[in-house]
Amino acid sequence: MKLIYTRIAAAAASEAGTIANPDYYEYPNRSAEEVIIYGDYPKIQNDYEALDIPVEVRKLEESAKTTLATVNIAVGITPELQEVIDQAKADCEKVVEENGQLKQKIEILEKANGDSSELISENSRLKDAVLQADKATKTAEGKVVSIQAEFDAFKNDVAAMQARIAELEAGKAAQNPATEMATNDFESWSNDQLKEYLASKNIGYKPSASKAELLKLIPKE
Known part of the structure; x- marks a missing residue:
């Protein structure tokens, strides 16, 4: 033994x-x-x-x-962490696309003639939407940067990596009835x-x- x-x-x-x-x-x-x-x-x-x-x-x-x-x-990038990163990137891309569409609508409305109250209201609403979209874009980008920074710090933290290994081993043991x-x-x-x-x-x-x-x-x- x-x-x-x-x-x-x-x-x-x-x-x-x-x-x-x-x-x-x-x-x-x-x-x-x-x-x-x-x-x-x-x-x-x-x-x-x-x-x-x-x-x-x-x-x-x-x-x-x-x-x-x-x-x-x-270890590497865990499926959970990769899922969060992918979702954040997808949200960022979606917001950028919507932002571009809103800006195009604003340009069309501003070129149109007439002082219709409906057009003015729509113009104001779209401008507010663009501001919100810009904020959402920055938030999504910041989230991706923060997640990447946390992962980089994790790779340099031996204690954290050891704890992660213990979790992986515990999870594997829980799935194997022959060992636990x-x-x-x-x-x-x-x-x-x-x-x-x-x-x-x-x-x-x-x-x-x-x-x-x-x-x-x-x-x-």
Whole structure:
């Protein structure tokens, strides 16, 4: 069994093994065949090496690089964000087109002879509509710029990208009945299954916790 000690489950998302939070470490798991430690935890390292169990210590910087590589593949522009951008652009194009049509009508009315009150009223209404259309155009353009700026900031925010990866993984697990059961089935899980589930949710637990204690840590849906 490969045992992975990390405070960030997403850092080891690409590896197969049992994840444990080093902050709750009490004693070594003698059934482990290989141990990977993210960060500086000399006690954990010494305990396993004393049992002649291979230990690999990885720096947090390496964890961050792995996370960023995963982000480049898994994140990008999400369908939800792309939908908002496309809708904003479509609204902007529609407003520009309507603006052009209104301006053409105004030009026709201004060239027409006569002081008809109907023409004057229509002229005034169209001018007001043009002003509103100009405002709507600027608002739509500003929305697109703001969305793009938020996305650019998101790409440079490692913490935000890690959170997004965790959401993607949680969503994938929720769609796969083979990897995650309904809440009512947690009672039938083994302690190791419960611990692995809690670790995937970034929920800390004591290695010596009983099944009842582990079940209390599972969030209520």
